[in-house]
Amino acid sequence: MAHIKGTNPILMADVPDPDVIRVDDTYYMINTTMHFMPGGEILRSYDLINWEHETYVFDTIDGTPAQKLEGDLNIYGKGMWAGTIRHHEGTFYVAFSCNDTKKTYLYRSKDIKGPWKRNIIEGFYYDMSLLFDGKRAFVVHGNTEVYLTELNSDLTGPAEGGISRLIVNDPDPKILGYEGSHLYKIDGRYYLFLIHSLPDRWMRTEALYVSDSLEGEFRGGDIYCESLSDRPDGLAQGGIVEGPNGDHHAVLFRDNGALGRIPVVVPVTKTEEGFAFKKPSKCIENTSTRPDHVYKPLAGSDDFKADPDKDSFGFKSLWQFNHEPDLSLIRRDEEKGEVYVRTAKVTDKVTQAKNMLTQRTLGPLCSAEVTVDASRLKEGDTAGLMLLQGKYSYVGITVKDGTYYAVMDAAGETREEILADDKIRLRAECDFTDGKDEVRYFANGRAIGEPFHMEFTLEHFTGARFALFVYSKKEAGGEAGFSDFVYGR
DSSP: OEEEEEESSSOSSOOOSOEEEEETTEEEEEOOOBTOBSEEEEEEESSSSSOEEEEEEESOSSOOTTTTTOTTOOOTTOSEEEEEEEEETTEEEEEEEETTTTEEEEEEESSTTOOOEEEEESSOOTTOEEEEETTEEEEEEOSSEEEEEEEOTTSSSBOTTOOEEEEEEOSSOSSOOSEEEEEEEETTEEEEEEEEEOSSSOOEEEEEEEESSSSSOOEEEEEEOOOOTTOOSBOEEEEEEEOTTSOEEEEEEEEOGGGOEEEEEEEEEEOSSSEEEOOOOSEEEEEESOTTOOOOOSSOOBOOSOOSOOTBTTBOTTOEESSSOOGGGEEEETTTTEEEEEOOSBOSOGGGOTTOEEEEOOSSEEEEEEEEEEEEOOTTOEEEEEEESSSOEEEEEEEETTEEEEEEEETTEEEEEEEOOSEEEEEEEEEOGGGOOEEEEEETTEEEEEEEEOOOOTTTOSOOEEEEEEEBSSOTTOEEEEEEEEEEO
16 A cells, blocks of 8 residues: 545546445445436545546436437436445445436445346435445435435335334525435444535535434534635535545535536544544545556547447447437447437437437546538538537537538527538537636637537536537438547646
């Protein structure tokens, strides 16, 4: 092991609702993946500071019409929320609720990479946390009213005659009631971490409730109201994890504008009353169990040629689709490095386009560019490169009256069109520095449209993502080709 240093936030990317465990020398983090698929992404680290992709827990959820973007249906801002990850008696467990199906899902596997076996847990357990206590299992869950529910032995529903009780109540929340549960048993006591807000303004705060037994009273309240120096909106909604040397850290997150919700590590110390969180620092230090390990980036370039990393429906794990994909509409030439996506419906809403390939943006600066072959588009079709979130924008190529145009669109409003050929190089440059949250677009090296101000909204509830898209306004069946995707930092 070796001592290393890093920088907070540990990831300048949208990785919300982190839940972290350590198994032997490795940390694993589950994070909310919302509507993106494959989902339930687990990241891996040997030091809590540097992270890389480990696996996805599921490819699809239930294959509902909304999850497949059929018609005008979608699950933006819903899907997989606030997963919990645990390791118990040699088995990994991941559980989460899904806000569009109103179901609770549990996955288990002996190997972190799967295969994962799924079952439904009867009931809807919002912002849940799993706890294994000997041979018994529990979930803590809820908003404002936080409940403890004992599960049956096969983890498919509440245990008959088991514990089912309200353990924390916030009867008059001014802004946000307690939620985001993380429950642990440490040295014989039970520690429940929650997120809250200041009563007079939005600011994330961390709360802690402690009990000597699951039948006893949980006592506590808000314990931590701090921010990193560059943003004053607080750190919260996370739990703690013990390192190989017995020290503890909290992995929380903060709001970071259009970039999304990004994780921060804070040292904590055990006290007689519970745990004390230290003041956050831009500089973070910890012990690495594998100091020579080289981490793979969470976002990056892709030549779309054959690659052993096929963790995302045959694509690199860097990519996730905007919803459940229809692979029958995608064809690839891995020798030439080309991906072709065909449309199967007519829609006026670009966000209803199936088979968008997306990657996270990374702060403070990042860019993406791609070549688009529009020769197989039909009249009224548009294909291109988008910054996908509730308030979206894009640069693309469209067909109007048989003529190709490069176009910049801002949330449904065309800002500029210029004549183009049927093959075009598109580029987007993002600047998240100090809340600037701005994107500039280029077509064949020429700036197009005005800089666009991105915003994080609850409509999608995600940070901005680069997305490759094609959609049809008049007739389905057009096809766009994408090649030579270059990600810049």
